[in-house]
Amino acid sequence: MTTLWNTFLDQRTELLKALWQHLQISLTSLLIAIVIAVPLAIWATHHKSVAEVLLQITSVLQTIPSLALLGLLIPLVGIGSVPAVIALVIYALLPIFQNTYVGIDEIDPSIEEAADAFGMSRMRKLIKVEIPIALPVIISGIRTALVLIVGTATLAALIGAGGLGNFILLGIDQNDTSLILIGAITSALLAIVLSTLIKVLQKAKLRTVIVTVAVIIIGFIGVSGYQAAAQPKENIIIAGKLGSEPDILIHMYKDLIVQDDKNVTVTLKSNFGTTSFLFNALKSKSIDIYPEFSGTVLESLVKKTGNTTNLNAHQTYVKARDDLKSQDDIAYLKPMKYQNTFAVAVKKSFADKYNLKTIGDLRKIEDKINAGMTLEFMNRTDGLKGIKKKYGLDFKVNSMQASLRYEALQRGNINVGDAYSTDSQIKQLNLVMLKDTKHVFPPYQGAPIMTEKFAASHPEVVKSLNKLAGKISDSDMQEMNYKVNVKKESAAKVAKQYLISHGLLRDDK
Amino acid sequence: MIKPKVPVIEFKNVRKEFGENVAIHDLNLAIQPGELFVLVGTSGSGKTTTLKMINQLITQTSGDILFEGKKLKDIDTQSLRLDIGYVLQQIALFPTMTVAQNVSVIPDMKKMPKKETAKIVDDLLTQVGLDPDEYRDRMPDELSGGEQQRIGIIRAIAAKPPVVLFDEPFSALDPIVRTQLQDLVLDLHQKMHNTIVFVTHDMDEALKLGDRIGVMSHGKLLQTDTPENIVQHPANQFVENFFASSVAKNMYETPLAKLIKTGYVLKTIDNSEKAKELEDTATLESAFMTLAETDVIAVMHEHKKVGYLNRQQVMRYLSEVQR
Missing domain, CATH: 3.10.580.10 (CBS-domain)
Known part of the structure; x- marks a missing residue:
């Protein structure tokens, strides 16, 4: 409980920002859904056969898993708030459409007859009779949609739209229950508060309702407009994958760029998603820069050309840089010093007991192995597939989320796991990395990537970022990851400390 | 010489089909101004269909219906309906409106001044025995069935339409309330001198209310006459039986x-x-x-x-x- 409270205090500015984003996405989606679904449903009450079809369509849309829907939208509209809002609107359509349709369709036919017999026009009948009668049903549809939207909007974080989902994703990644709880509780509270607000408004006078809705909309446009206006012309968006290491790196990028050019602002999108997602975001210009590893470029991003096995670190980087440039017109700046690579890790006690030093040593104890590994590692030819093939190994593997895997290792639920060589947990949990004597794991070096066009038009940014070339050793990185993951220091602070102590950033204090 | 009056409503060779079924065969009927005309018949006789053709809730398949001498085809349906009050069996007060708002529906559409409308509402409430201060702002679901239908009636006559249609308005009410409301209709009719077309399946009600009665069966108008002639000189066996059956069940209670x-x-x-x-x-x-x-x-x-x-x-x- 105390941890939860402390985390809350630490994160409150971030939380407020996320809450605002969440609210923006949710309410925008809800308003759009209302504007689409209500008139459509009213129209459908006069076209029964079409109504059936529309109900079917909205029901089918509802059954698409939200993740799949978000994924499907990326190639069409890219990432960020737009696809998130589209997905949420699609989800909200059914309850609003259905309730509006049913609410009006189920009005006592004798009341409709009375309205007709008194000479009401269709519009007058709609406004004076039908909508007031159906309103409670319509509002309850809107409330259902709202609760659905606020909940589902947490998934928007997966495609870079931010919001409270960021806390949940980050919490899962860092195995920090407090963060997950803060994200989840806030989102649940938001749903309850908004739902209650609608309930209260439903009973209020029409004038109060109109004024409140108008104030909300104007306030929204005002704040968003202010935010838009407050943004100077040149804004560089830097994103990082999920995890502490990319987060530290992009904070360094930001510090370096801003130090050299006071006229630009840098927006950071931490924990922005997975590899292919970020790469697509870069190509679609949703983001400008993100740090990427050379081995990942060769393995996942470019088409395989020529020999890619048994390259050393420098060869890997050069091939990655050249392929990126020729295939995607993307610039890969100079790499940092540290090499991050996959590793197979075991507890020191386990290694000592069976005298394990290399990956090949696992052959002796194949039947005793109970491994837990990340899905990404298991599916890569330079990961588990390569290990099994090159070392002739065959053992049982459970797929696990990265931070859970470390916990499982520590508790002894599993005895073999995958790891990144710069992970702080190696130090923290006293793990041993088994030697890759057959060089299955490519040596990975990290460097910023950006489009050639961006690099060409921003030479000062390239110059700033290249200051990191050849800097940061393996142990530096492990140390910094340890500070963020275990000591819960902020990535921004850790990044600044390193830059200042290595003379890359002037100490303003 | 007395100039012959133009009928308020006139059916000329009107036929109505619903798909294969013929609901009205060949209807000829003239209703005079100021008359309280009752259409009586069993269910399926075509009496409600006939009524609803007057305000065009149902349109005839062939033939002409005239309103004050003009063919309905040539009159805008909405403005026609503003001149024809309508009282439903289901009462059908608008549930989201107060009593006053319900009664004001047609005056509002006719763009009558608010003040005048408010006065009409109060006057009418008083006339039907409901205290305006107590009832004005009530919602329909706070009223008894009888009170609701009183509002239903004054809603129909609030804008003083020349014609008011009643579609079996009291069949769902208990006998005491029914009698009260029948008296109310007679009373209002006397005061307002409007034309009323009243549909019922209850011969007693028809005899009590009607200046003239039209007896319908299977889509045909069998006899149109005064209550006295209907009873004393029935046109055929059906009319006679229809009246007799209404007497038999409550002879002792006959008023x-x-x-x-x-x-x-x-x-x-x-x-x-x-x-x-x-x-x-x-x-x-x-x-x-x-x-x-x-x-x-x-x-x-x-x-x-x-x-x-x-x-x-x-x-x-x-x-x-x-x-």
Whole structure:
């Protein structure tokens, strides 16, 4: 409980920002859904056969898993708030459409007859009779949609739209229950508060309702407009994958760029998603820069050309840089010093007991192995597939989320796991990395990537970022990851400390 | 020379089909201004269809319907409907509107000044025996069935339409409330001199209300006449049976007013000075008891003598209607 409270205090500015984003996405989606679904449903009450079809369509849309829907939208509209809002609107359509349709369709036919017999026009009948009668049903549809939207909007974080989902994703990644709880509780509270607000408004006078809705909309446009206006012309968006290491790196990028050019602002999108997602975001210009590893470029991003096995670190980087440039017109700046690579890790006690030093040593104890590994590692030819093939190994593997895997290792639920060589947990949990004597794991070096066009038009940014070339050793990185993951220091602070102590950033204090 | 009046509503060779079914065969009917015309018949006789063709909730398949001499085809349906009040069996007050808002629906559409409308609402509420201060702002679901239908009636007449249609308005109400509302309709009709077309399946109701009655069966109008002629000179066996069946079930409770309407009460009588007075709301049962002791009953309507009954007339009524 105390941890939860402390985390809350630490994160409150971030939380407020996320809450605002969440609210923006949710309410925008809800308003759009209302504007689409209500008139459509009213129209459908006069076209029964079409109504059936529309109900079917909205029901089918509802059954698409939200993740799949978000994924499907990326190639069409890219990432960020737009696809998130589209997905949420699609989800909200059914309850609003259905309730509006049913609410009006189920009005006592004798009341409709009375309205007709008194000479009401269709519009007058709609406004004076039908909508007031159906309103409670319509509002309850809107409330259902709202609760659905606020909940589902947490998934928007997966495609870079931010919001409270960021806390949940980050919490899962860092195995920090407090963060997950803060994200989840806030989102649940938001749903309850908004739902209650609608309930209260439903009973209020029409004038109060109109004024409140108008104030909300104007306030929204005002704040968003202010935010838009407050943004100077040149804004560089830097994103990082999920995890502490990319987060530290992009904070360094930001510090370096801003130090050299006071006229630009840098927006950071931490924990922005997975590899292919970020790469697509870069190509679609949703983001400008993100740090990427050379081995990942060769393995996942470019088409395989020529020999890619048994390259050393420098060869890997050069091939990655050249392929990126020729295939995607993307610039890969100079790499940092540290090499991050996959590793197979075991507890020191386990290694000592069976005298394990290399990956090949696992052959002796194949039947005793109970491994837990990340899905990404298991599916890569330079990961588990390569290990099994090159070392002739065959053992049982459970797929696990990265931070859970470390916990499982520590508790002894599993005895073999995958790891990144710069992970702080190696130090923290006293793990041993088994030697890759057959060089299955490519040596990975990290460097910023950006489009050639961006690099060409921003030479000062390239110059700033290249200051990191050849800097940061393996142990530096492990140390910094340890500070963020275990000591819960902020990535921004850790990044600044390193830059200042290595003379890359002037100490303003 | 009296100029012949133009009928308010006139059906000329009107036929209505619903798919394969013929609901109305060949209807010819003229309803005169100021008349309270009752259409009576069993369910499926076509009486409601006929009524709803007047305000075009149902449109005829062929033939012409005239409103004040003009073909309905040539009149804008919405403005036609603003001139025709409508009272439904289901009452159908608008549930989200207060009593006052319900009554103001048509005056508002006619763009009558708010102040005037508010006064009309209060006047009408008073007329139907509901205190305006108490009822004005109530919602329909806070009213009893009888109160609701009172509002239903004044909603229909608030803008003083020349014609008001009643579609079996009291069939869902209990007998006491029904009687009260029938009296209310007669009262309002007398005050407003409007034309009323009233549909019912209850012959008693038809006899009580109608200046003229049209008896319908299977889409055909069998007889159109005064209550007296309908009862005393039925056009055919069906009309006679229809009336007889309504008498049989409640003979003892028959109000004397019905005997007046159907022409069994004498205007003058020889020994009128010995007559004992009975209100027209009294039943045949009390008439039997009175006639056991005296020879003549003077039938009173609102404290005025309207006619006389003796044993002979009562026996005539009983024997003729029970045939």
